[in-house]
Amino acid sequence: MSKTNRQKTIHDYIQAHQEEFKKLAVDIHQHPETSNHEYYAQEVLTKQLEADGFEIVRDVAGHPTGFTATYKTNQPGPTVAFLAEYDALADAGHACGHNLYGNYSLLAATALKSVIDELGGEIRVYGTPGEEGGENGSAKGSFVREGFFSDVDVALSAHPGVKYQRSTTLLANDPVDIEFFGKTSHAAAAPEQGISALTPLIQTFVGIDNIRIHLPKDVSIHGVILDGGQAANVIPDYARGRFYLRAKTRPTLNAAKERVENIVKAAALATGTDYRFELFQNAVDNMILTPSFDDLFFDHVKALGIPDKDIDLDQPKSLGSSDVGNVSQVIPTIQPNISISDQDMAGHSPEFRAAACSQKGLDSIPLAAELLARTALDLYEDSDLLAKIKADYQQNKAKIGAEK
DSSP states (O other): OOOHHHHHHHHHHHHHHHHHHHHHHHHHHOOOOTOOOOHHHHHHHHHHHTTTTEEEEETTTTTTEEEEEEOOOOOOOOEEEEOOOOOOTTTTTTTTOOHHHHHHHHHHHHHHHHHHHHOOOOEEEOOOOTTSSTTOHHHHHHHHTTTTTTOOSSEEEEEEEBBOOOOOOOOOOEEEEEEEBOEEEETTTTTGGGGGGGGHHHHHHHHHOOOOOOOTTTTTTEEEEEEOSSOEEOOOOOOEEEEEEEESSSSHHHHHHHHHHHHHHHHHHHTTOOEEEEEEOOOBOOOOOOOOHHHHHHHHHHHOOOGGGGGGOOOOOOOOTTHHHHHHSSEEEEEOOEEOSSSOOOTTHHHHHHTTHHHHHHHHHHHHHHHHHHHHHHHHHHHHHHHHHHHHHHHHHHHHHOOO
């Protein structure tokens, strides 16, 4: 079968099956679930993959709602992983469009399966919970740590957005809880017998503000008080703050994190309290971009005739974080944006939630799936192209290391 015929087979498969995946996206949108509680979405997606001939393993990498789906040919060849997200936000439902994101990858993988046997290699779909964070969040960090990408050549995914955009820079992020432990007492009758746990937490906020001017400009630190006492006339023996520590690269973030922990230690020492300084979920790494990989994807955007009004080829300037960055630390990875709305809108907003189940949002599923499948197909067909993308990735990774 020629390349043109393979592309046509993929296109025809997607056109024939798109309604199934649109229904899945609506179903998941109507059943939003947060980090590591995505049992409904996991069941819906894995049953579809199982019916399409993939071997399924659930409860993986320490995440009960995670899964792997694998299809192996009888010939050697590349191993490509499609990343699937399907978690929702605690208060906003699918206002980041992960009901679409997972289905982009599933339909791409199943369409690619229709042509892969004669080429050789392996297709995987990794269901990774909790991208939005939360309980045991950012599962891609666990998948990387447990070696799920050690034998994978490249990873692909696509994220709903306003425009078709290239993969974006993402910041490394350490989500930490800072806790202090003191001694309770009546604040008026016997304050000398108490040790306030709230005082060192407030000092921590002040200390962080004092060092901001001395930190690299790409470092961002923001936090809230989650526990600070229950009554004004009782000295609190426990206080807890939650912080996100972000930076452009992991080495810069590690240095900033050490400075913050020194502030915490000093506050505890000054007030006679004990402290705990720990990640409350997986750490998230910065995104290593591979522009030639995105170029390949956008060659197909052009070939499929996506309207110019839906495309923005300027490098997006994101100040956010995502655990797709963890994957990009070990293999070439792309996560371009797919247009789901004609109106500008913010992520995590009611407007975005509505767009994720709108007609344009649902119609983005076959488009995104064909773009992902055709991009992956290029790498199965052309070993030199795959080698070039891997080499470009290594150069970019080394460059980021040199700039740290």
